Amino acid sequence: MVKPLFKWTGGKNRLLEKYTNLNFFPDSSEFDTYVDLFAGGGATFLWVANRYPDKKLIINDLNTELVTMYLHIRNEWDTFLPYYEKYVKEFMRGDPKERKELYDSYKPVYSFEYDKYDPIEISALLLVMMKTNFNGIWKNYIKWNNRYSTPAGTMTYKEGLFNVGNLIQFRDVLRRAEVLNLCYSDVVIPERSWVFADPPYRDSEKMYSDQFDDEDQVKLSEYILKHECLYAESNKEIGDEFWNKLYPSNNINYLDHKYTCGQGDSTKHVTEVLIKNYGNNIQKQPTLTNFFS
Numbered sequence: 001m002v003k004p005l006f007k008w009t010g011g012k013n014r015l016l017e018k019y020t021n022l023n024f025f026p027d028s029s030e031f032d033t034y035v036d037l038f039a040g041g042g043a044t045f046l047w048v049a050n051r052y053p054d055k056k057l058i059i060n061d062l063n064t065e066l067v068t069m070y071l072h073i074r075n076e077w078d079t080f081l082p083y084y085e086k087y088v089k090e091f092m093r094g095d096p097k098e099r100k101e102l103y104d105s106y107k108p109v110y111s112f113e114y115d116k117y118d119p120i121e122i123s124a125l126l127l128v129m130m131k132t133n134f135n136g137i138w139k140n141y142i143k144w145n146n147r148y149s150t151p152a153g154t155m156t157y158k159e160g161l162f163n164v165g166n167l168i169q170f171r172d173v174l175r176r177a178e179v180l181n182l183c184y185s186d187v188v189i190p191e192r193s194w195v196f197a198d199p200p201y202r203d204s205e206k207m208y209s210d211q212f213d214d215e216d217q218v219k220l221s222e223y224i225l226k227h228e229c230l231y232a233e234s235n236k237e238i239g240d241e242f243w244n245k246l247y248p249s250n251n252i253n254y255l256d257h258k259y260t261c262g263q264g265d266s267t268k269h270v271t272e273v274l275i276k277n278y279g280n281n282i283q284k285q286p287t288l289t290n291f292f293s
Contacts, residue, residue, distance in 0.1 A: 001050045002169040005127060007136030008041025010201065011232065015257065015272075016047060020224055022253045023279030024232065028280065031194040031230055036060060037113050037184040038198045039163050041136070042170070049173045055175035063138070065148055067181040069123040073167070075176035076120050081164070083124035087160040091128055099155035103132060111144040131161055194230040201236040214242070221246040224246050233278035239271075253282070 004013060012019070019025075025047075033056040036045045045059050061067050072080050091099060106125060114122045126148060130136075133150040141149045180187060189195060198221055200212045212220070217235070224231045225247075237243065243252050253274045 002042050002044065002046045002173055003166055005042045005167065005170055006041060006130040006133075008043070008137045009042045009138070010198070011043045011136065012198065013041075013043040013045075015255075018255050018257070019047075022255065022274055023084045023282060024274065024276070025044060025051055026194060026230055026278050028055070030192075031132065032056060032192040033190045033194070035193050035195045037186065037187060037195065037197075038062075040066075040198065042173075044198065045177070046170075046173060046198060049176060056190075057173075058180065058187070059174075059177045059282065060180040060182055060184065060189075062183055063142075064175055064181050065126060065252070066138075067179060068119070069126050070174055070179055072120045072123040073127075073171050074179065077171060079118075079120045080124055083118070083121040084127060084162075084167070085164075086126055087128040088159075091132060092159060092162075095184075096155040098150045099132070103129060103152040103155065107144065107149055111147045111149055114147070129163070132157060163292075178251070184220065189229060192229070195224060195227065195232070195233070197224060197233040199233075199235070202242065203236060203238045218246060219240075230278050235273050235275070237271040237273050243273050243275060248277075250280055251275050251277050253280070 006009060029242070032050065034045070034048045035058040036048075037060050038063045039045055039059045040063075048055070049057060059070075076270045080103065084134070090102060092286065093099075094102070106129065110122065110125055110291060129148070129150075132153055132155060134153045137150055138145050138148065139150040143149075184197065184199075199217070202212075202217060204213065221233070224233065233247075235243070237254060239247060246280075255272050255274060257272045
């Protein structure tokens, strides 16, 4: 299976087995188009692309820098690849301290001097920096011109991190897809769609360029429910039964998960929700009460 190109905070890469056990994947006869409203690092749409090779894919994210990079990979491959290989060669040199210095030297280039470069080269630089940053977090600080500016990671990576073979496979998935850079509410949902929403989680530390508050979560649920389609949403349960006010209770599934905190062995346990209007005939389906008991 194709893997995401980089670590992405909040990504679903390690939840595949748990989602499968909760019947996340509908029967192929139930939909024609998969719509990912908050695509992010792409773990979920890669699952779908692998499992349903003949289905139409619509991939959306509000992050313009990220989507521009995806489009350059998809549409400008012959130009993108040499730039990517150039930066990989640079970032493979030296010890971790020297690599961090190199990373830091490129941050002002990316943030303030990007318009002096071929935009495709800037996207290639962004990909290499995202592969080597701190814990997959997307930061765009005001002091860095509101552009990508996440600090460097440990910089102890090996060459396999930059595998071109997986990048080619990722490109091929993008070539199957319609790739959009819109607010989720502007995405047109075709008939017979399966819509997945993975917005910024409730009660999360600010690690995204745009943060959802509870009012935004309500608006998203209203947008989803007004469409006659299969839908699924992932988020976080914080014990106030917020989701029961937005969705039918029998559509809400609970699962335990843990996230790595920082660049060590520290973990944070959370209760996630997977809300969906299909495949809920699960034996002993978890409810909020029996989940915690």
